Amino acid sequence: MIRRIDLIPSKLKFLITVSYDLISLSIAFFLSYLLRLGGDIDSFGVPELLVFVTTAVFTIACFYLTDVYSSVTRFFNAKSFVKITAIVALSTVVCYVSAQIYEAFLPRSIPFSFLVLAALFIAGARALVGFIVGKQWFEQREPVVIFGAGTTGRELISTLSLGSKYQVLAIIDQKTVYVGRSLFGVKVYGLNNIEQLIKKYGQFKVLIAVSEVNPERMKEIVNVFEPYALELLTVPSMYDIVSGKRKIDELREVSVDELLGREPVEPIPELLNANVEGKVVAVSGAGGSIGKELCRQIIRQRPEKLILIEVSEAFLYEINQELIEYKKEHELETPVIPLIGNVQNGMLMTRIFDNHKVQTIYHAAAYKHVPMVENNVIAGITNNVLGTYEIAQAAVFCEVETFVLISTDKAVRPTNVMGATKRMAELVLQGLAKRDHQTRFVMVRFGNVLGSSGSVVPLFKKQIKKGGPITVTHPDIIRYFMTIPEAAQLVIQAGAMGKGGDVFVLDMGAPVKIVDLAIKMTHLMGLTVKDEENPNGDIEIRFSGLRPGEKLYEELLIEDNAEVTAHKRIMTANEISLPWPEVNQLLDKVITAMKDENIAEIRQILIDAPLGYAPLGLEPAKHLNDKKEQLARLSEVPQN
Structure with missing residues (x-):
């Protein structure tokens, strides 16, 4: 609510303040005579009036010149009090000197009375108004x-x-x-x-x-x-x-990443620069959450050229504008080339890589939302598997030096189609890596990133701001989390380590129980959770049930044989791969079934393939129990 005092025009405020000060000086001056003479003011005449006028004009002029009238009364403080009192003290001296000049009747006690009364009426009144207005102001x-x-x-x-x-x-x-x-x-x-x-x-x-x-x-x-x-x-x-x-x-x-409290690790400059500095770099899916951050990290390493490949015009425009602003701010000359294109178009990818002489590719283009891919199986395979195959073949043909695939923890013993397609994409690159060509294929696997599109963090925040409820699929569901900048930085460094066909796994830290994350996010926004123990709480948490293909627990390794690398948060996984003829045969089966639009057959091919794909209900119970015990020990999440 706007205070009424703020609606008064500045000129009118000035006139009111000056008028008040003149009245205060008049009262202080004449009251000093009354107190000294006991009501007998017959001796007060023209000389004494001239003394008052001189003193008053001098005081008002000093107030004006020292910006007393430009200060805001509600912010009146000790410094302002001292300033006004000092001016009044100087006015008292002027009062005494002018009395000598005009030969006025001025007993010695009057200047001292005038000083006290004038300071009280002017400075004291301002302090009182400041307190009263400030008290009302504080309450707002x-x-x-x-x-x-x-x-x-x-x-x-x-x-x-x-x-x-x-x-x-x-x-x-x-x-x-x-x-x-x-x-x-x-x-x-x-x-x-x-x-x-x-x-x-x-x-x-x-x-x-x-x-x-x-x-x-x-x-x-x-x-x-x-x-x-x-x-x-x-x-x-x-x-x-x-x-x-x-x-x-x-x-x-x-932010939620501050809630998780993950200490960042300084990057190794040699790894960060190896595939980027002075090279022509392309990022597919440049408008996605990971793709954008990869572009931000890459531009800082001063590549010779940065190629942005994105199927969404809106997302491409957004990241391109951001990079243009960054270049202006940091006076960079690196060319940034935004290109609309689908990675499924192998001829287009070949033309792009050949025309721009691309040396490094970060392939982040993929369909990643589990329920969406579960309901759009053919689209998921077309983009995640065949799209990866097409862009990888284009890289081989154009003799691209390094090709880095952004993979996911859902590719490990997948229980959903999305995870199965990402594991199959890994097998495609592992198979291609064994063929005779100049391209190094590297895969980097990690879990959820905080704040990415579709992640629980922005969803929970939106639900909390709406007043709830927060929807959590299962009370026991847990996930690994990492910030987007850290994930992108580690991807770039891992890509520099690969020799060909490598699968790298990022250290995601301890897993997080999603319901605990929802509770903490609610508390951080100053609200309480509504439940049986607190029926008057603000936000309710509802459990909607696991979505199709959704796991309770994610994992990063197929086999527990990861090895350390030069970076403390990057491990390499020694996992089984297939020779290219077998991979090619698997691709032919999938393509044939897709032509017939036989979803049941496609799912069966994925189950029979060496992907470890076991839809929920088919996964061995023993593996589930073993994994639950292992993760419970790791994260100290209580078992049910």
Whole structure:
């Protein structure tokens, strides 16, 4: 709501303020005479009036020249009080000197009375108005508690006190040296006082004022507040603040990757540059979640040229514009070529690779959503398998140096068509790798990435903002998660390690229970979960049941024989592959069945093929139990 005082024109405010000051000076001057003379003011005449006019004009002029009238009354502080008092003190000197000049009657006590009364009427009144207006203003601001009493916290309090959005209720810090003290009039509490503050003030936002904190530390901080269902915001990085990109009060939501607290590993420059720097690089599926991030990472390594291949014009335009802006900002001359094309068109891919002399390909174009592919089997195979075959054949024909396939953990003992198609795409490249040509084929396998299209994180956030319910397929379902930037960076480095036909697996860390993720996301947004224990909660969680082909547990290795590499988060999997004639025969069977549009036969071919594909209900019970025990030990997720 807009305050009525803000609707008053500036010129009118100025006239009102000047008028008030003149009245205050008049009262202070004449009241000083009354107090000194006891009501006998017969001696007050023209000289004394001239003294007053001189003093009043001097005072108002000083107020104007020192910007007293340009300051906002509701932000009146001690510094403003001292300024006004100093001007009034100087006016008192002018009052005494002018009395000597005009030979006016001015007892010595009157200037001192005038000083006290004028300062009280002018500076004191401003302080009172500032307090009254400020009190009303505070009530319109959002209540917040700041975590961190250090330098960043103090700067944030100082900045917020001048703003109109947040009212700081308290400060929380874990260092006992701060607890019990006050900063800018705000008391500092310990971590054990959170419940006490909630009882006193109700729900409030927590502003995390700890800059340049590592992921593990941020995870610890988030875990402290998350159970209380308090909305968390954090200050920008100190780099952004110092560089002027962001202000300290430009707060942002705590992201889910900060909730997971995964410490990033510095990339190995030699691996990051090997297939990119000074080379012509192509990215298929450049407009997808992984494709976009690959493009962002690649452009930083200064390739000779970057080719964007995308079937969606809208997605291609978006990433192309982003890269153009990045190039301008960093003064890069790297040509970026956006091309609309389908990887299933082998002739088009061959023409692109030949015309641009492509040296490295990152193949990220695929249909990845399990239920969609389950209901569109032919489309899934056409894109994920035959599309990979066509673009790989084009790479071989054009003597592309390196071809990197973005694979998935769902390719391991798949229970759905999508996973089966990705495993089959791996077999195609493994088979091609054994033939005589110049192209190195590398496959990189990883799990879910945070924030990608169709992932649970943006879905949950959308559902929470709508007021729920949050839909989770099963109470026991767990998944591996990794941030998109980390995944793309590791893909580029893994691609540089391959010798041909290699399958690399990214270390995804411990798996996450999806229902726990939903609860924590709800709490981070300042809301509570509605269940039997808390029937008055804000957001309900509903279990919708596993979707067709969906696993409870994902895995990254077919066999438990992974080996370490030069990078601590990249492993190589020694897995069974097929010779090209057998792969080619399998492709012929699938293509024949697709021509007849015989979905049942296609599914049976995938089951019979050496893919490890076992639709739900056909997977051996013993394997399920063994895997459940293994993952329970790994992630400390309780078994049911």
